[in-house]
Amino acid sequence: MVLVLPSFDIFSSLVKDVVSPTLGLAVKVSGDEEAAAWNLDSVKGQHLVTGAVVVDDMEDAVCDGNVALNGTCNQSTVLNNEAIYVCTGVIDGSKDGVTNCAHTGANDPNPRLSVFLKHSYFIHKLVFYARTGWTTRLQHILVYFDGACVHNVTYNATIVYWNISETSRLQAKNITLRREVFYDDDYYKLVNFCELEIYTCKRKLWGPRCDKPCDVNCAECKDSASKCLECEEGYWGANTCPNNCGQGCESGLCNVTDGTCQCRKQGQHWVSPKCERCSKDYWGANCTHECSKTCTGTDQEGYCDNTTGQCLKGCSAGYWGDNCSTTCGQGCGNTCNAKDGTCDCQVGWKPPRCEGCSKDYWGANCTHECSKTCTGTDQEGYCDNTTGQCLKGCSAGYWGDNCSTTCGQGCGNTCNAKDGTCYCQVGWKPPRCEVPSCTCGGAGCEGDNKYVFSELSRKINVAVGKNSIASTTLKAPKPVSGPACLANNGKTESTMVAIPSSAPECMSTAEGDLKPFWQVDLGEQYVVAGILIEWDNQMKSLFGIRVLLDGKQLYYSEKPMTNPTEVAANDLGQVVKLQREKFQDNKEWDDPLLRICEVEVYTCRPGYYGSDCQGICERPVCENLQICSPLDGSCPQDAPVAELDCSKLIIVAGCFVHVLVVALCILAAKVLPRKKRSGTKPGKHQTDKDQTKSDDENKEDKGDDKGEQSSQGGEEEKEGASSVEEAESQM
Secondary structure: OEEEOOOOOHHHHHHOOOOOOOOOOEEEEOOOOOOEEEEOOOEEOOEEOOOEEEOOHHHHHHOOEEOOOOOEEEEOOOHHHOHHHOHHHHHOOOOOOOOOOEEOOOOOOOOEEEEEEEEEEEOOEEEEEOEOOEHHHHOOEEEEEOOEEEEEEOOOOOEEEEEOOHHHOOEEEEEEEEEOOOOOOOOOOOOEEOEEEEEEOOOOEEOOOOOEEOOOOEEEEOOOOOOEEEEOOOEEOOOOOOEEOOOOEHHHOOOOOOOOOOEOOOOOOEOOOOOOOEOOOEEOOOOOEEOOOOEOOEOOOEOEOOOOOOEOOOEOOOEEOOOOOEEOOOOOOOOOOOOOOOOOOOOOEOOOOOOOEOOOEEOOOOOEEOOOOEOOEOOOEOEOOOOOOEOOOEOOOEEOOOOOEEOOOOOOOOOOOOOOOOOOOOOEEOOOOOEEOOOOOOOOHHHOOOOOOOOOOOEEEOOOOOEEEEOOOOOOOOOOOOOHHHHHOOOOOOOOOOOOOOOOOOEEOOOOOOOOEEEEEEEEEEEEEEEEEEEOOOOOOOOOEEEEEOOEEEEEOOOOOOOOEEEEEEEEEEEEEEEEOOOOOOOOOOOOOOEEEEEEEEEEOOOEEOHHHOEEOOOOEOOOOOEOOOOOOOOOOOOOHHHOOOOOHHHHHHHHHHHHHHHHHHHHHHHHHHOOOOOOOOOOOHHHHHHHHHHHHHHHHHHHHHHHHHHHHHHHHHHHHHHHHHHHHHO
16 A cells, blocks of 8 residues: 655654664654655655655555554553543554543653563554544654664654564564653643554464464464464464363363363363363263273272273173173173173083073073973074973973973873873873773773764764855866866766766866865854865866865965875864965966865764864763863853753754753763674774673683673664664754
C-alpha cells in the first residue's frame, strides 16, 4: 500500500535528532486535513528525501499478529485512581477514543505505562490510538524495548503508525512508554491515549520478514524453526514441542513447559499431574474399565495393564485368561492353568478344561457313570452328561432312559427300549411280559381271567365292499381297467384283460395321470392293525408309493416293494389312500400307473391289539363288561353295562347281545383249554404238553373209564368252539 502526500521540509528538522536513520517511522498525522504519512527510512541532513510513504503489502499479509491484545500491563499512576483510566484499557481492542483510555496522574513527575508480552518477539509495527480531542498527548512519547529507547513519537495524530523496517527490527518482551516533556498546549507531562497495538509475525511464521515456517508442533517460534515460543494444542516440551499432552488432559491441553494438566473426570480415572496413564485399578482408552477383581497384584505395582486390562501378576485361584475373567472348569480342583484354563481333570470330567463330564459320566458333579447297557461310541459318547439318558438306545434286553431296567423274560426280541412293553411270548403277561400268565389246564387256572383264542384268526378285513374311488381309470383300446371297487371286492389273483375278453378283476389308473391315487372309505373309524396290497402282475415299478391313513403317512417306498406288500400299522382312521409320487421309465402305458388287484385293511378281533394284532389282551372282557382296546389292550373307563339305561327296545336288544357275547367268551375260555390235542401247535402253552403227557401215562390204568372221559371232553370242546364262533358272529 502506498500513500503519497506533499513534501514538508519542516518535518525533517523535527525528527532528525530523535529518530535513528536505521529505524523506519511512518507517522499518520491529522489536523484540519485527513491523515497523512511519511516514510522516514532515510533522513539526511535537514531535508526529507521524499514525501511519499511506502508500506509494503507483504507486511500486512504476514505481520498481523497483535501480541499486546489482552496481555498484562501497569502504569506509574492513575488519574484520580479511577478505573476508566487504568492501562488495561489500551490493550482491550477498543478504539473508540472515549472510554477505557489510560491516563497517568496530573502531578506524576515520570509518567510511565508498560505492556508485558508473553514472549520476546520481533516487533514489526506499533499503532497508537489517541484520546479524542487530545491527539497532542501522543507527541513526545518515548518507546522502550526491554529498557532501551528505540523511538520518539514526535507528531500528534488520531492514529500514529510506526512501521519498523526489515533491517531494523528488534526483539522485545516488555514495551514501555514514557513522556518526559510537555507539549505546547498541555499543562502536565501525561501518558494519555486509548489503544496500543503491537504487531509481530503471524502464528507459525518467524524471521524479520516473517517468511520462515516454525516446526510442525510449534504455534510460535523465534530465532529458528525449532525454538518454539508456543506449542500447538496437545503438545508440550522445549524447542520443538515433541511431547503429546496426556490422553486424559481436560480438552486435550496441557502446560507447554512440563506437560501437567487437569485430568478429565466423568467416570475416568487418570494419574495426575500429566494424565498420561490410568490409575492402578483401571484400564482402557479412557480409563473407564476397572481391573478384574480376580487379578492378583499390589497397590504399589497395580493389578492390570492400563492399556489391555491384562492382569500383571496372574489370577486368583479358580480363574484364568488375560483378564482373569473366566472361571476354571468345575472338575479342575486346584490344577487350573491361569493362562489357558487347562487342568488335570478329576475322575469323570472331560479334559482339557474339565468343564463338562467325560463320555462315560453324567450328573452335576460328573460322579455317575453311564449305564453299561447304553449303546454308543467312544467318539460320540454313551449318555447325556446332564441327565444320564442313553444317547443311542439300549443294549438288547434293557429299557428305560438310562437302560438300567431289564426287559421282561417273556419279551423275546420285541422289548421297547423306551417303556419296556413287548409282544409277549405265549405264557407271559403283558404289557412287559415280566410275570408268567396262567397256563390253562395247569395249577391255579381257576382264578386267572386270561383268555386265549388260539384257534381263531386274529384279524378281520374291513375294506371288502366299502366305497372306493380312483383318480382315473384306464380306458380302451389298451388293456382296460375295471372300476375302483375291483381293488376291494375280496377277490385276488386276478389281472386286467384286453378287450373284448371277459371283465377284468383288477383296476388301473389312466395314462397321463401324473399323481394317480386309489382310496377306500371304511365307513367308520377302525383301529387299523395292518394293510395288505396285492399289485397286478403287469405293474413293473413297485416304488415311489405312499400309503396314507386319514392323510397321515404310514409307509413310503423308496425302493422296490415285494408283491404282495404288507404295511404294519396300529392307528385309528377311516380312509386308506394309495398315492404314487414318482416313476422312472415313462414307456407307453406301464408307468406311472397304479395297478391294484386287492387291498385288504385289517382290524383286530376282540381280545387282540397292536400292529398285526400280535398283542393279546389280558382281559378281553373287562370288569365293566367292555371289550379291551384294540390299540393297546387296555380296558376302557366307560361306565359298566349294568348302569346303562336299557329302557328302550333297541337298547334292550343291544344289551342282550352284549351280555350274550361276554357269556359265550367266558364259556369258551373255560372249555377250550381242556381239549385234547394229538400234537402241539405253535403258540400252545407248555402246560398243555405236560397235561397231554400225563394223560398218556395214565391211559392204561384207567381203561374204559378214560375213554369215556375223553369222549365226553371232546364233546365239550366242540361245544365250546361252536359257542365262540357263535359269539364272534354276533359281534
